[in-house]
Amino acid sequence: MKNQPQDSRKSLAPREVPPAVRLLLAMALMNALLYLCLGRVFTSPQHSTGNPGHCPYGHFKIGQMKNCSPWLSCEELRTEVRQLKHVGEGAVKRVFLSEWKKQKVALSRLTSLEMKDDFLHGLQMLKSLQSERVVTLLGYCEDDNTILTEYHPLGSLSNLEETLNLSRYQHVNTWQHRLQLAAGYVGAIHYLHHSPLGTLVMCDSNDLPKTLSQFLLTSDFSIVANDLDALPLVDHSAGVLVKCGHRELHGDFVAPEQLWPFGEDVPFQDDLMLPYDEKIDIWKIPDVSGFLLGHVEGSDMVRFHLFDIHKACKSHTPAERPTAQDVLDTYQKVLNSLRDAVMSQTREML
Ligand SMILES: Nc1ncnc2c1ncn2[C@@H]1O[C@H](COP(=O)(O)OP(=O)(O)OP(=O)(O)O)[C@@H](O)[C@H]1O
């Protein structure tokens, strides 16, 4: 009788589980692990660093800082920030990698007094639009024409291909991460179109390289808007539309309503140009996303799935173009459906 319990335990010993059941258990375990790993790829947090939203207005927290600090004043910028190296430049700002309290920061200096209005507009936008979609403001000094922001070592989106070609970033050079970047770009445009100030148009984007240079790639591979010097406000209810500059624009990158409509024989005249709305940003999405998707294994499959929404973005009638939210929803659906397809293929292989 004493031996009975031992016998029943023995009958549950692993060596007595039939091989087929063990194989099934192993497969179930592998499936669960795969699900968890793939789930991480698709749901990895996009905006984990430098979210000034966690600080009250006028404050910031970057890197390892435990507490929110008020934006630096002129005095603090002059005495506590050490300028190290020139890292970028545009028409309005010259940007220097700098050091503040042992942290890397970006110090922007106005290039020429003629551009002061754009510089101040950009600063005002930075102050008002602090969020996870926009670079973190650390301080400014209008008297010295300086702005201090969080430094992003990967630079602007113009450097994306170079960055992804480095061996240490090979693991993120996949269609999944690149589609997430495209979603990050559309997310930033959506944020500007629904900003706390109203519907803002990303005007400083007349060609692809210029557009890419206005956004930074963060170290956790998300996208933040950086150059907010030309963000006019559209107010549909008051009939207020915008014009991006006063010069004639050319090429396919800008929306058709931004082009001179009266042919080559009629000289360009700005006051004959009709204003337009935020749908010019939607027109540009397929080109920017196309660049972000690049040419890696699987990116053509993603392009195929995005064909219809991108075609709609290129509608000649602005009102027929989708909203940034529509584009985002489609990107998310494509991410989900391709994830499911990849997972069921992996299951079949097992
Ligand atoms: N915080 C930052 N971290 C890293 N690089 C930066 C940062 N801010 C700016 N840069 C680099 O400097 C470049 C120029 O910056 P920015 O676009 O703000 O200048 P700009 O003069 O306003 O440009 P534009 O000619 O478009 O008006 C960026 O494209 C980027 O390469």
Ligand SMILES: [Mg+2]
């Ligand atoms: Mg710029």
